[in-house]
Amino acid sequence: MKHPHNSLTVTILGSGTSTGVPVIGCRCAVCKSPDPKNNRTRAAVMITDAAQRHIIIDTGPEFRLQMLREDVSSLEAVLYTHLHADHCHGFDDLRAFYFQSGKPINCYLTQELIDEMKIRFAYAFEKTGYLGTRPQVDIHVVKDYQPFTIGDVEVESFGVEHGDVTTSVFRLNRFAYATDFKRFTERQIQAWRGKISVMVASGIHFGAHKTHSVIPETLELFKQLGVERGVITHLSHDVDYLRDAGRLPDNVVFAYDGMRIDVD
Ligand SMILES: [Zn+2]
Ligand SMILES: [Zn+2]
Ligand SMILES: [Zn+2]
Numbered sequence: 001m002k003h004p005h006n007s008l009t010v011t012i013l014g015s016g017t018s019t020g021v022p023v024i025g026c027r028c029a030v031c032k033s034p035d036p037k038n039n040r041t042r043a044a045v046m047i048t049d050a051a052q053r054h055i056i057i058d059t060g061p062e063f064r065l066q067m068l069r070e071d072v073s074s075l076e077a078v079l080y081t082h083l084h085a086d087h088c089h090g091f092d093d094l095r096a097f098y099f100q101s102g103k104p105i106n107c108y109l110t111q112e113l114i115d116e117m118k119i120r121f122a123y124a125f126e127k128t129g130y131l132g133t134r135p136q137v138d139i140h141v142v143k144d145y146q147p148f149t150i151g152d153v154e155v156e157s158f159g160v161e162h163g164d165v166t167t168s169v170f171r172l173n174r175f176a177y178a179t180d181f182k183r184f185t186e187r188q189i190q191a192w193r194g195k196i197s198v199m200v201a202s203g204i205h206f207g208a209h210k211t212h213s214v215i216p217e218t219l220e221l222f223k224q225l226g227v228e229r230g231v232i233t234h235l236s237h238d239v240d241y242l243r244d245a246g247r248l249p250d251n252v253v254f255a256y257d258g259m260r261i262d263v264d
Contacts, residue, residue: 015255016040018086037241037256063090163211202234
């Protein structure tokens, strides 16, 4: 069943793992590839609703370049998955959106991440000095399994294991974004099973990884959740977009920077 008013467009802002691809100094075939789909900025997505309001998930080091590339001039909200450098070090560039709108940017994250953000970006929460030197944000607390709305979009989140830290994964209507996780628990799989039409999830590479779900594990998760279409992101230089595309099932593709996906 189609619900046009609930439909979303997802833009892959960045599809790369923490180093980005190419990796500084690396001479491998993927890092030297002329295929733009092998050129990956740090992982982030933008969700655009029917009224053209934009929700961003994560502001990595290339956030400014991603916003310029996609010609974005206003933001409805920013959701944070976790505060590893590759997901938040573009935070300062939220300043530009305040300069445009004169309104603080709505940021959504768990209490644990709020506490960490106040340490990592202490300057942004000090009440002295010139306004322009720090992002103006309104912080909203996200709680596990407590859905909230941004405009007409329903958002649900819960925390998943990612080595020593907990990452928030997000469902927005029938779209889900899960990056930087090792596994979902049985309860978490039950919570989303059958509810997801399109899921973008991290996969890094085909080999093993201690703190990240790798491509075969992410494919298994898509199956367990019953997602209709899967997109694998947060990719390393071990993945060549064209060479490795054939290793994915028919309903799954690799993400690339600038990719757009319609979600009904
Ligand atoms: Zn990451
Ligand atoms: Zn390389
Ligand atoms: Zn991480």
